[in-house]
Amino acid sequence: MAQYEAVIGLEVHVQLNTATKLFCRCRNHFGDPPNTNVCPVCLGLPGALPVVNQAAVAHAVKTGLLLNCTIAAFSKFDRKHYFYPDLPKAYQISQYDLPVCRAGWLEILLNEQPRRIGITRVHMEEDAGKLMHDEGGGGSVVDLNRTGTPLLEIVSEPELHSPDAAYAYLTTLKQLISYLGVSDCNMEEGSLRCDANVSVRPVGVTTLGTKVEIKNMNSFKGVHKALSYEIERQTKAVSAGQAIVQETRLFDTVQEKTVSMRSKEEAHDYRYFPDPDLAPMTFSAAQVEAVRATLPELPRARKERFAAQFALSDYDATLLTSERAMAEYFEATVQAGASGKAAANWIANNLLTALNAAHLTLAQCRITPAQLADMIALVESNAISSTNAKNDVFPVMFATGASPQAIVDEKGLRQVSDTTQIDAWVRAALEQNPAVMAALTSGKAKAAGTLVGAVMRLSQGKANPALVNARIAELTRAYLPPPPEPA
Amino acid sequence: MISHTDIAYLARLSRLAMSDADLAVFMPQLQQILAYIEQLRALDTTGIEPTAHVLPLRNVTRADDVGASLPQAAALQSAPQVGDGFFCVPAVIE
Ligand SMILES: [Zn+2]
Numbered sequence: 237m238a239q240y241e242a243v244i245g246l247e248v249h250v251q252l253n254t255a256t257k258l259f260c261r262c263r264n265h266f267g268d269p270p271n272t273n274v275c276p277v278c279l280g281l282p283g284a285l286p287v288v289n290q291a292a293v294a295h296a297v298k299t300g301l302l303l304n305c306t307i308a309a310f311s312k313f314d315r316k317h318y319f320y321p322d323l324p325k326a327y328q329i330s331q332y333d334l335p336v337c338r339a340g341w342l343e344i345l346l347n348e349q350p351r352r353i354g355i356t357r358v359h360m361e362e363d364a365g366k367l368m369h370d371e372g373g374g375g376s377v378v379d380l381n382r383t384g385t386p387l388l389e390i391v392s393e394p395e396l397h398s399p400d401a402a403y404a405y406l407t408t409l410k411q412l413i414s415y416l417g418v419s420d421c422n423m424e425e426g427s428l429r430c431d432a433n434v435s436v437r438p439v440g441v442t443t444l445g446t447k448v449e450i451k452n453m454n455s456f457k458g459v460h461k462a463l464s465y466e467i468e469r470q471t472k473a474v475s476a477g478q479a480i481v482q483e484t485r486l487f488d489t490v491q492e493k494t495v496s497m498r499s500k501e502e503a504h505d506y507r508y509f510p511d512p513d514l515a516p517m518t519f520s521a522a523q524v525e526a527v528r529a530t531l532p533e534l535p536r537a538r539k540e541r542f543a544a545q546f547a548l549s550d551y552d553a554t555l556l557t558s559e560r561a562m563a564e565y566f567e568a569t570v571q572a573g574a575s576g577k578a579a580a581n582w583i584a585n586n587l588l589t590a591l592n593a594a595h596l597t598l599a600q601c602r603i604t605p606a607q608l609a610d611m612i613a614l615v616e617s618n619a620i621s622s623t624n625a626k627n628d629v630f631p632v633m634f635a636t637g638a639s640p641q642a643i644v645d646e647k648g649l650r651q652v653s654d655t656t657q658i659d660a661w662v663r664a665a666l667e668q669n670p671a672v673m674a675a676l677t678s679g680k681a682k683a684a685g686t687l688v689g690a691v692m693r694l695s696q697g698k699a700n701p702a703l704v705n706a707r708i709a710e711l712t713r714a715y716l717p718p719p720p721e722p723a
Numbered sequence: 724m725i726s727h728t729d730i731a732y733l734a735r736l737s738r739l740a741m742s743d744a745d746l747a748v749f750m751p752q753l754q755q756i757l758a759y760i761e762q763l764r765a766l767d768t769t770g771i772e773p774t775a776h777v778l779p780l781r782n783v784t785r786a787d788d789v790g791a792s793l794p795q796a797a798a799l800q801s802a803p804q805v806g807d808g809f810f811c812v813p814a815v816i817e
Contacts, residue, residue, distance in 0.1 A: 254787050261790030270808040274798045275791075291787035312775045319738055321812040334775070367815060377809035380798075505736060515780035 239439040240474065242467040243447075244402050244432055245356075245394035248409060249387050250419040251363065251427040252295045257384035258362045259286030259329065259514075264386070266425060270379035278384035280324035285513055288313075292386035293336070293517065295418040296360050297527050299388055300337025302416055302534075303355045307524045311336045312516040313360070316506040321378050322365040330389075332508040335359030336517070342392075342412070344404040353405055354393030363387050388419075394433065394444065399463040406430060406456050415532055415560045423455055430459055435480070436470040445470075446480040450494055453487045462487035466494050538563055546576025555584055561598045565605055572609035578616065582608060586626065590634050602637035611640035618700055624649045653700040658691070658707045661699060665690035666712070676715040684712040725753055 257264050260277035276284035300307050314332040340355035363385035369376050390409065396402045410421045410428060421428045430453055435445035450466055453459045465487075470480055485494040510516075533541070535557045542563070543553040557563045562583070569579040587608070591601060611629060614620045620629060625640075632643045644650055652658065665687045666673055675683035691704050730750060734741040741749070792798075795808055804811040 256787050256789050261785070261788060262792045263789050269795065271798045271810070272795050272808075273792050275793050279793075279798060288784045289787050290784035293784060310775070317736075321810075321815055367812075368809075369814065374814070376812050376815045377806065378812055379809055507736070510775050512776065514776075515778070515783040516775045518781050 240436045240471045241397055241439050242463070242470075243394045243435050243437060243444055244396040244398075244463060246392045246396065246402060246405060247431045247433070248390045248392075248406070249363075249429040250299075250390065250413055250421060252292050252386040252388065253417075253419055253427075254289055254291045254295065254386055256289055256291075258289050258292050258360070258386035259384055260284075262384065265381075266427075268381055270377075270381065273381045274383070278324075279380060280326075286329065286511075288514060288517070289386060292360065294527065295386070295416075296336045296358065296388055297519065297524065298416055298531065299390070299413065299418060300340065300358050301524070301528050301531060302412055303337070303340040303342055303358060303390070305337035305340030305355060305358060307519050308334055308336055308338065309520075310334060310516060310518055313511045313514045314508045315511050316361075316508055318504075318506060320364070320367070321376060322367040322380075322383070324365070324380060324383060328362060328364065329511055329514070330361035330508075331359035334516075336519075342405065342409060344401065344408045346401050346404055351401075353395050353401075356391040356393050358388055358390050361387050361389060394435075394447075399460040399467070402432065402463055403456055403460045406459060410456075411535060411558065415534060417532070417560065430456075432459065432463060432466075434463060434466050434470070436467060436474055445474070446482050448480065448482065448494075449484045451484060451486055451497075452489075454489065458487060458489060461492050462494055465492065469494070532560065535563075542566075542576075546570065546580065548576060548580050552580045552584055555588075556580060559598070565598055565601075568605035569608050569612075572606040574609040574612040575616075578612045579608070582612060582630075586630055587634075590631075594634075602635070603633045604637075607633060607637075607639055614640055614644060618651055618653055620644055620649050620651050621697065621701060624651070624697060649698065651700050652695055652698045653703055655703070655707065658695075658699055658703055659711060661691045661694045662687065662704070662707050662711050664694055673715060676712055677717065679717050681712075681716055684708050687712070725750065725757060 252264075254264050256262060257273075257278055260275050262273045262275050262278055265273060277286055297307055311331065311334045313329050315327040316330045316332070317327045319326055335357045337358035338356065340358070341352045342355055343350050343352050345351075363382050365378055365380040365383040367376055367378055392405065396405055413419050413428075414421050419427055423429070432450045432453070433447045434450060435447040437443070437445045448466065448470070450462050453462045466485070473480060481496075484497045486497055487493075488495050539553045539557040542548050542556060543550060546553075548556070555562075556566045566579055566583055569583070570576055574582075587601070587603065591598065611625060611633065614629075615622050615625045628647060628649055629640050629643050632638060632647075633640060668690060669687065672683050672686055685708075687708050688701075688704060691699055691708065692701070695704075727746065727750075730741065730746055730753065799805040799808070799810065802810045
């Protein structure tokens with residue numbers, strides 16, 4: 237039997253996080269009461285005229301450069317016509333033949349090997365409103381707050397050949413766009429959406445099979461599952477000599493399979509034409525280069541710099557650069573005086589664990605990088621023990637945002653490194669433990685080790701552990717029998 | 724030549740109800756328009772840039788500053804049916 241390979245192309249929509257919508261000055265904001273961020277332009281009222289948001293254009297150019305695209309010298313907006321209750325103008329302003337960006341690529345890691353996936357184009361368009369279905373079966377209701385939200389549609393070449401590759405493409409794309417800071421890329425909230433085109437063909441064949449479009453995948457894992465199901469379905473059908481129907485299928489997230497939409501196969505006829513209300517856009521080479529200069533340091537470059545500059549392990553460097561906010565938090569902590577190693581340890585081991593447990597993001601973290609650096613300084617100067625730092629100081633900082641010095645003072649946690657005080661604790665511990673004394677006098681030097689716990693208890697955990705060990709060794713030596721005389 | 728089928732298709736795309744009487748009126752008009760387009764098509768346009776916009780305007784943009792939106796009641800006032808701040812429409816089933 238012939239072996240088949242899958243051919244996958246992805247269309248990703250990302251909502252841009254501008255303050256206002258693409259063509260009007262209404263707030264671009266999620267979660268407000270219905271139909272409160274609307275105006276004549278985004279309601280599609282007659283006579284209203286759209287004006288392009290320059291921040292959205294700048295975001296589009298940045299994203300194009302991020303994806304190694306050519307930025308068009310000349311670009312325009314077109315109208316795409318269809319009827320749907322969430323589209324008040326009965327056309328969507330989009331870009332047809334002259335998108336802002338085209339012919340780029342995105343490098344992904346697949347089985348640890350870098351691979352370039354072609355980007356066909358990135359174009360700007362406006363989002364539609366939100367249509368909700370009345371549970372009672374009465375009708376549907378429409379909220380037009382989302383209408384006119386700026387979107388980028390990023391179209392890949394059909395160069396992905398497995399669900400894993402599609403998954404890697406999406407996670408890489410999301411990471412890079414988040415780094416750029418032009419979108420929140422939250423698939424659950426709908427600020428990133430993905431549709432897939434899938435076909436199968438016998439290995440070795442270079443023409444494409446009949447493709448099926450899959451919609452309604454609302455997580456990256458959902459995309460992986462939908463593609464796995466669909467590839468298997470098509471492979472079985474083709475192996476059995478059946479033809480694949482060109483159609484749109486919806487992913488059923490409960491049954492984890494794709495289902496034919498069975499909508500009337502009216503060939504899409506969107507009757508695109510240039511929008512006469514919007515002037516074309518031009519981009520000079522100088523403008524493009526000026527934007528390129530503002531691109532942030534990207535994850536891979538940052539990871540390599542972190543590893544070299546701060547002597548971090550590959551694992552820590554990867555983790556700390558996985559999100560731009562985390563990389564910046566780390567660098568700010570180092571800038572505030574912490575060593576790279578200590579900052580990496582505290583962030584990777586303590587801070588991230590605490591954030592995950594509390595379901596918080598780094599942006600919501602109450603510990604500032606400067607406070608974390610101060611706490612690290614207290615540990616490194618032996619003012620507090622690292623155990624106290626972990627158990628008593630860090631959790632309070634995390635919960636209240638208080639400074640480590642204030643917590644140490646309030647709880648009286650300052651580590652005791654005063655030899656006289658530690659000696660007094662060691663003597664008291666010896667008196668409380670006659671069995672240890674007896675063991676020592678009979679020559680068992682190791683028995684002294686059991687005094688450490690007693691001293692730490694007497695000092696309420698404040699004794700400097702290194703000093704405690706040293707003083708116990710020193711003070712118990714007197715009880716040991718003298719070493720035998722050499723013969 | 725434009726056919727009945729073409730007009731029926733265009734009418735459906737535009738969500739326009741067309742009676743046979745309407746067709747009798749609009750068919751000849753559309754024929755004339757298309758005939759004119761055919762005349763234009765006969766011109767040699769080799770080397771001429773397609774017109775993206777009839778005015779010599781480029782890069783008309785605005786700053787990303789929030790302006791006033793309409794009050795909800797004003798936004799909804801022209802709709803035939805509203806409820807709970809939403810526009811109400813016939814059930815849409817996918
Ligand atoms: Zn608006």
